[in-house]
Amino acid sequence: MVDRTMESPTVTEGPPLPRSFYDRPTLQVARDLLGCLLVHEPPGDAPTAGMIVEVEAYCGERDLAAHSAGGRRTARNEVMYGPPGHAYVYFTYGMHHCVNVVTRAAGVAEAILLRAALPTDGIARMRERRGLDESAPAHRLARGPGNLCRAFGIDRGANGADLVESALTIRRGRRVPPALVRRAPRIGIDYAGAYVSRPWRFLVADEPAVSARRA
DNA sequence: ATTTAGATCCTCT
DNA sequence: GAGGATCTAAATG
Numbered sequence: 001m002v003d004r005t006m007e008s009p010t011v012t013e014g015p016p017l018p019r020s021f022y023d024r025p026t027l028q029v030a031r032d033l034l035g036c037l038l039v040h041e042p043p044g045d046a047p048t049a050g051m052i053v054e055v056e057a058y059c060g061e062r063d064l065a066a067h068s069a070g071g072r073r074t075a076r077n078e079v080m081y082g083p084p085g086h087a088y089v090y091f092t093y094g095m096h097h098c099v100n101v102v103t104r105a106a107g108v109a110e111a112i113l114l115r116a117a118l119p120t121d122g123i124a125r126m127r128e129r130r131g132l133d134e135s136a137p138a139h140r141l142a143r144g145p146g147n148l149c150r151a152f153g154i155d156r157g158a159n160g161a162d163l164v165e166s167a168l169t170i171r172r173g174r175r176v177p178p179a180l181v182r183r184a185p186r187i188g189i190d191y192a193g194a195y196v197s198r199p200w201r202f203l204v205a206d207e208p209a210v211s212a213r214r215a
Numbered sequence: 216a217t218t219t220a221g222a223t224c225c226t227c228t
Numbered sequence: 229g230a231g232g233a234t235c236t237a238a239a240t241g
Contacts, residue, residue: 056233065233076226093234094223100233113233146234188233211235 013037016169022084026103026110030057030202031181033101037173038117040152048122048152050142051173054115054203054210056186058100061109065192068109079160080109087168089149089159096146099154101163101170115187115201117142118209119151126151139209180205187211 017036022029033052041047058066067077067090079088080102088100088111100111119126119138126141127133129150142148149155154168161168183199190196203210 058233067233072227074227090233091225092232094225094232096234098233115233144235186233191232 014172016164016171017085019083019085019164022101022103022163023105024103026057026059026112027200029101029103030055030112030200033112033114033170034181034202034204035174035176037120037171038114038152039121039169039171040154041167041169042153043167045153046122046125048119048126050117050119050121050152050209052114052117052170053207054117054201056113056115057200057202058111058113059200060104063110063192063198064195065186065189065198066109066111069192073109077109080111082106082160085163087154087158087161087163089154089156089161091156093146097149097155098145099149099152099158113145114148115145116203116209116211117148117152118207125153129153137208139207143209144211176204 033055036052037049038052039049060066061068061071063069068080073081076090079086082102083106084103086102088102089097091097098113100113102111104110119141123138127136130141142151158168163170182203182205184201184203185197185199186201
């Protein structure tokens with residue numbers, strides 16, 4: 001019997017998702033990421049893990065909200081153009097890191113932003129990184145893309161990391177039934193014209209770890 | 216409940 | 229030089 005009350009790591013919940021998982025239509029991958037387990041095991045640091053509960057799909061060069069919009073290929077978004085199953089990490093607003101999962105074959109610049117997770121392991125370490133005390137509930141620690149990165153200790157050092165085989169992986173977690181999946185427009189992309197209202201944000205209904213604007 | 220301002224720096228024009 | 233796939237606290241209705 002596993003004792004979860006002491007935050008014992010459950011990082012061994014199955015192997016990382018195979019690369020083929022990421023080499024599928026991006027909206028399908030986005031939906032399927034809900035319920036999966038994000039695991040970070042930095043060398044010499046405590047492992048952390050949590051269940052993904054909110055994501056946003058960014059669908060390639062046609063998507064005016066994506067960093068790859070219009071085919072702008074730069075040093076920053078280079079990883080988006082690479083093979084599937086890698087992490088695209090960028091820094092924004094002078095403060096926050098955001099982590100994405102790259103989908104589709106090399107040359108196709110699509111990715112999924114991880115917006116929120118419900119921490120399951122390493123919760124004490126996440127509180128430390130967030131600068132919060134014991135009173136902070138787990139569901140607040142990785143709510144919002146910037147907070148998620150901070151709680152998990154993800155920064156640009158993880159840019160390009162192979163999610164199939166590195167310190168940063170995604171594993172099979174809990175199956176989220178279709179009735180609990182909500183779709184909504186993406187956050188903070190007012191500049192994206194016709195793409196502003198695309199329902200490419202996926203989240204788990206009634207999940208307190210989901211960021212501010214619920215569906 | 217909703218709005219506002221401020222922190223703060225990398226990236227691209 | 230401008231603006232951004234953000235977050236929080238504080239002010240306001």
